[in-house]
Amino acid sequence: MSIQTIPTTPFAGQRPGTSGLRKKVTEFLQPGYLENFVEAIFLTLGEGAGRTLVVGGDGRYFNRGAIQTILRMAAAHGVQRVLVGRGGILSTPAVSCVIRKHAAFGGIVLSASHNPGGPDGDFGIKYNIGNGGPAPETLTEAMFANTQALTHYRISDAGPVDLDQLGSTQLDGMAVEIIDPVADYAELMARLFDFAAIRALFAGGFRMRFDAMHAVSGPYATTILEGMLGAPAGTVVNGEPLEDFGGGHPDPNPVNAAELIACMDGPGAPDFGAASDGDGDRNMIVGRRLAVTPSDSLAIIAANATVAPGYAGGVQGIARSMPTSTAADRVAEALGISCFETPTGWKYFGNLMDAELVTLCGEESYGTGSHHIREKDGLWAVLFWLNLLAVRGKPVGEIVREHWARFGRNYYSRHDYEAVDAAAADAMMAALRAQLPALAGQVFGSFRVALADDFAYTDPVDHSVATRQGIRIVMADGSRIVFRLSGTGTEGATVRLYLERYEADPARHDIDTQYALSELIAIADSVSGLRQRTGRDRPTVVT
Numbered sequence: 442m443s444i445q446t447i448p449t450t451p452f453a454g455q456r457p458g459t460s461g462l463r464k465k466v467t468e469f470l471q472p473g474y475l476e477n478f479v480e481a482i483f484l485t486l487g488e489g490a491g492r493t494l495v496v497g498g499d500g501r502y503f504n505r506g507a508i509q510t511i512l513r514m515a516a517a518h519g520v521q522r523v524l525v526g527r528g529g530i531l532s533t534p535a536v537s538c539v540i541r542k543h544a545a546f547g548g549i550v551l552s553a554s555h556n557p558g559g560p561d562g563d564f565g566i567k568y569n570i571g572n573g574g575p576a577p578e579t580l581t582e583a584m585f586a587n588t589q590a591l592t593h594y595r596i597s598d599a600g601p602v603d604l605d606q607l608g609s610t611q612l613d614g615m616a617v618e619i620i621d622p623v624a625d626y627a628e629l630m631a632r633l634f635d636f637a638a639i640r641a642l643f644a645g646g647f648r649m650r651f652d653a654m655h656a657v658s659g660p661y662a663t664t665i666l667e668g669m670l671g672a673p674a675g676t677v678v679n680g681e682p683l684e685d686f687g688g689g690h691p692d693p694n695p696v697n698a699a700e701l702i703a704c705m706d707g708p709g710a711p712d713f714g715a716a717s718d719g720d721g722d723r724n725m726i727v728g729r730r731l732a733v734t735p736s737d738s739l740a741i742i743a744a745n746a747t748v749a750p751g752y753a754g755g756v757q758g759i760a761r762s763m764p765t766s767t768a769a770d771r772v773a774e775a776l777g778i779s780c781f782e783t784p785t786g787w788k789y790f791g792n793l794m795d796a797e798l799v800t801l802c803g804e805e806s807y808g809t810g811s812h813h814i815r816e817k818d819g820l821w822a823v824l825f826w827l828n829l830l831a832v833r834g835k836p837v838g839e840i841v842r843e844h845w846a847r848f849g850r851n852y853y854s855r856h857d858y859e860a861v862d863a864a865a866a867d868a869m870m871a872a873l874r875a876q877l878p879a880l881a882g883q884v885f886g887s888f889r890v891a892l893a894d895d896f897a898y899t900d901p902v903d904h905s906v907a908t909r910q911g912i913r914i915v916m917a918d919g920s921r922i923v924f925r926l927s928g929t930g931t932e933g934a935t936v937r938l939y940l941e942r943y944e945a946d947p948a949r950h951d952i953d954t955q956y957a958l959s960e961l962i963a964i965a966d967s968v969s970g971l972r973q974r975t976g977r978d979r980p981t982v983v984t
């Protein structure tokens with residue numbers, strides 16, 4: 442066995458987006474495509490001697506093949522040891538957990554998260570640093586620069602490693618340890634939550650349905666919910682990870698998890714429903730006839746954090762991405778703690794958590810998490826809710842309504858216009874930017890614009906600056922319209938329109954969300970020309 446140096450030429454477009462490099466599988470399967478990006482990672486990180494890496498993915502098509510290539514390249518770059526989840530499986534939160542627990546240098550996650558999988562679907566690769574979190578932009582930009590200057594990559598010609606056999610093997614002088622993908626993560630969860638209380642809840646007849654959407658969270662949910670917590674067999678549905686997610690779209694929202702919503706709306710619905718995404722970092726929380734918005738879920742978790750043993754000491758601070766509703770801000774204010782507003786993507790939360798400025802973080806895109814790791818964590822959020830339900834002894838709907846009664850309700854919705862013409866989307870954003878100076882002070886129906894800007898963020902810890910993170914139109918009453926272009930799509934451009942309106946009066950907390958937001962929706966369209974410019978008369982997905 443020996444190390445080969447293979448000549449190569451750069452591929453255009455290997456710039457990581459919101460969460461790593463995501464492309465169609467067909468693009469990833471081009472000879473040298475994955476190798477080039479992995480070479481750029483190793484060039485950016487420097488010599489691997491003495492280092493441990495963690496590698497795993499969400500089980501989608503090409504997961505195993507990509508892992509074999511990464512292992513051979515890691516050996517060629519002198520990495521000392523790699524921890525790999527059995528079968529190539531590790532959820533994104535589990536990678537973060539394993540990096541931290543084993544003090545690894547970093548990790549590589551193979552996933553395109555909520556994007557569909559299979560030979561015609563998407564694939565992705567992402568590097569996480571030693572704190573367990575996504576690489577910051579300085580690092581991903583350096584990786585991108587390296588992809589543009591490659592002349593060769595280095596790889597061992599050793600044969601494939603058996604990914605299904607727990608234990609240690611050698612690959613060209615590098616140790617490869619196949620680990621149980623669930624064990625470290627499950628142990629961490631048992632320390633954060635009151636498992637005895639949740640076990641008692643299930644023993645008392647409480648019923649739940651966890652839809653793993655044939656993605657990576659199946660094995661985690663089955664071990665923890667059915668195994669450790671005594672939920673009846675069958676609580677976890679679609680629990681077996683499949684390379685194409687059974688043809689589904691592993692994005693836990695009411696549109697893509699329609700089956701779960703139908704079940705929770707129907708007669709004989711269980712007490713609690715939940716779902717997770719491709720790589721297990723997202724969550725959807727559902728009560729009977731009520732899907733909890735992710736923004737509300739973050740606020741409710743923050744307001745009730747101390748019910749869980751891991752958070753009994755209280756919450757230091759909260760962070761939310763800019764488009765996420767301001768429901769959490771109201772809780773932070775009541776608790777007398779800070780609430781940080783960051784750009785979209787979990788990588789912006791890492792510094793705040795490392796500096797112990799925040800305990801809880803969340804995004805409107807069904808992402809919630811805490812400082813226990815440095816990624817959002819789907820099952821963590823579900824376990825928090827179970828802990829909350831066990832302690833309060835009330836149904837989900839009652840907990841949500843009581844929260845609104847106390848803090849007011851932030852009506853919230855996201856409208857996605859997927860796979861639109863990229864030039865048209867860029868032109869729309871440019872036109873919005875050009876209008877910004879004139880927008881402040883303008884009156885639209887019952888709203889007056891208080892602030893209109895292109896969101897920029899200065900990291901309070903390392904002072905790095907991120908600009909052009911989304912157009913914000915904030916009304917005098919706190920209502921907001923936000924426009925962004927997605928950084929995770931693989932086809933054309935995806936325009937995201939985020940809408941928020943606050944309602945303090947409990948007598949008006951049962952209005953249909955789209956109706957409550959209808960005036961803002963109309964203003965958003967007239968200001969941006971969204972429908973006309975994209976040639977679409979309605980959004981692709983409304984959540």
Ligand code: VG1
Nearest residue numbers: 459460554555786804806927928929
């Ligand atoms: C989307 C979400 C964002 C999330 C990101 C990664 O990004 O909006 O909140 O952090 O996906 O989530 P974008 O750029 O498409 O809006 V995951 O679960 O796909 O890793």
Ligand code: CO
Nearest residue numbers: 554555720722
């Ligand atoms: Co995800």
